[in-house]
Amino acid sequence: MKNNIKIEIIPCLQDNYSYLIIDESKNDACVIDPSEAKPIINFIEKENINLKYILNTHHHFDHIGGNKELKERYNSIVVGYKHDAKRIPEISVLVEDNQMWKEDNFEAKIIHIPGHTTGHVGFYFFKEKMIFTGDTLFSLGCGKIFEGTYKQMFESLSKIRSLPDDTKIYCGHEYTLQNSNFCIAHDPQNLNLQNKIIKIKKKLNDKKPTIPSILKDEKECNIFLRAKNVESFSKLRDLKDNF
Ligand code: ZN
Ligand code: FE
Secondary structure (H helix, E strand, O other): OOOOEEEEEEEEOOOEEEEEEEEOOOOEEEEEOOOOOHHHHHHHHHHOOEEEEEEOOOOOHHHHOOHHHHHHHHOOEEEEEHHHOOOOOOEEEEEOOOOEEEEOOEEEEEEEOOOOOOOOEEEEEOOOOEEEEEOOEEOOEEOOOOOOOHHHHHHHHHHHHOOOOOOEEEEOEOOHHHHHHHHHHHOOOOHHHHHHHHHHHHHHHOOOOOOOEEHHHHHHHOHHHHOOOHHHHHHHHHHHHOO
16 A cells, blocks of 8 residues: 655754654644754745644754644644653653554554663654654764764664664754765675675665665664674764764
């Protein structure tokens, strides 16, 4: 069965991506992590889209900056992790780990993936085989550990790692090229990585996002997903912080 869900990538701020998940049968949409309102408004007014839901992966300003204005303008419902209710502006639907969130034709499993922040979640749209990973998993990288522990971050990445290989990864930032420099410096013989870097550079030259990535590629190329245990992961995370 073919569904009518389409993703629109909206570049925001310096290097953030917000995403519109559009149900083309009704022209309804969710926005993931609106960094700022304006680029979202520009797109949805041009396309006559009803912005029904705002989904936040975590509370950092570059992921929630548009919440208030979008909610006021469109009466959208803000969805976020229940223990971050005090830090996510305008939140009204509180979700928790492993919960199914289902509204209209949208259906996602909530996966708690702490480490970058303690309340970070991923939105796994399993029917469409895509996950919005915020600042936890990036293409060829992972988020900085601001509030959680190395162990939490390692386990969060393992949760994502266990999803089907053909899952599309939509992350919060266009960091792929910088991340690739770190991966190749520490994993120079990796042929899959070498090939992925060629594709990444081509996309960027064509002024296209490198996102989505595919989980299979990340498992083969992302040095943080390749780490076998918390110890080696922690070492890599420290090295990356000083790269
Ligand atoms: Zn963040
Ligand atoms: Fe961010």
